[in-house]
Amino acid sequence: MNALFDTHAHLDQLTNVEAALDGARKVGVTGVVAVGTDMVSNEKTLRIAERWPGFVHPAFGLHPSHLGNYDGVCIASELKFIQDNLMAACAVGEVGLDYHKRTLAQVSKETQQKVFSEVLALAAAAQRPVLVHSRYAWADALNLVRESGVANAVFHWFTGFSSVLRGIMDAGYYISATPATEYHEEHRRVVRSVRLEQLLLETDAPVWYGRTEKYQSYPADVLRSLRAVAELRAENEDKVARITTRAARCVLGCTMSQTLEEVS
Template identity: 30%
Template sequence: MQLVDIGANLTHDSFDRDRDAVLARAREAGVVQMVVTGASREHSPLALQLAQRHPGFLYATAGVHPHHATEYTDECDAEMRALHAHPEVVAVGECGLDYFRDFSPRPAQRKAFERQLQVGVDTSKPLFLHQRDAHEDFMAMMRNFDGRLGPAVVHCFTGTREEMFDYLDNDWHIGITGWLCDERRGAHLRELVKHIPANRLLVETDSPYLLPRTLKPLPKDRRNEPVFLPHIVEELARDRGEDPGAVTAQTTANARAFFRLPPAG
């Protein structure tokens, strides 16, 4: 079994005490490659550094999450573009819109998103996208770049049927996390995941967030980590009526094609 975790926030300070052990546990569980999420001016360079220390195993994204949109200045844009000059950085993002929390003003979010979409055009790299409670503006901004962007994944999908089919109608990929395992908020995904075409399906933990609530026993610190990706895949396969091995093989092939990753060493 070989799995690819397309979204792990491994630069998060909760991993500072045992990051090497976290990586070792992931390998032992069959997670052979991971994409480390870069989501701010501070953490995108750290994601690259982590990827450079683990060649062939870790890769990185570079971007600014909408929560941090106010930091997307001209200087920040130059920093992101410099990060994208490195081959270990395989996608633009995490970027997008988040009107659920509004940690940055919405005009700042839209401006930062637009500038990062332009980085996507200029680098021809895939997009690692975030959208929450902002679907109409998100789609409008993506339409402004029609025909100029590379592949896109709406990561950590938690939305509605209508939103999902809008993404699929644009041939974008869908990232599924342990939100699927949350009976309070993610129950609707159990039905929706059946309708994702096999070649558009990607899997991720979004560690250290979104610990799958169906894990038994739950870790005492409630921290999610990539070692739990096989559990998410098992639940996803069950909901799709498919064999876990088939879902593993398909999502791994999809991730390598999407991010242009070589086979694991």
């Protein structure tokens, strides 16, 4: 059984976290990054990580699609929670930009960019990597990340242009592959052309996947991401597992051990 790492799961949105983590362990998952999307979700994520230390690694964030509900005061207190708890986190995320028309109807590009820049500055100051959501905002997201001086970045479930992908690779950042690698053409193009050493696996659980038959995902489905990546790239599954898990531990694990040192 290969050692796997789910680098992006919304454990706070699952009804039975314990069963989901047991299921993940059974297929070889050795770690999960639990990402938060706002203060309620960040607090819940922190509690979950405290219950499974060394296995669930928390990341605290502020998802761009939530910003429409907030005024400046709310945003400031959301950012303060992230800042105050960064030492317990392996990364900052989920954060980023979302230019989908439904999100833009709620919150402007300018507001999203301002908040993203502020949260990137927090991550840079604490030397934490960022887990980036960049739907239809690929170039702007990469530019802001590059300007911020963050330690590292993962462009999660990336489906953007080849030119932006080149920029991500040249900067030494990462992209992560979801189970949509089985069928989503833009994501497949990215996963096929990325450097294997800069690729991570994830589920974005509890997202629903599937083109014809839909299923709700759990961290155990990172095995589907692995199999889809290996098949698409015509590589051995063991090799893909070894390299992606090593990369996950390098990007996120470095700060994990640092976190332990800081705590002790």
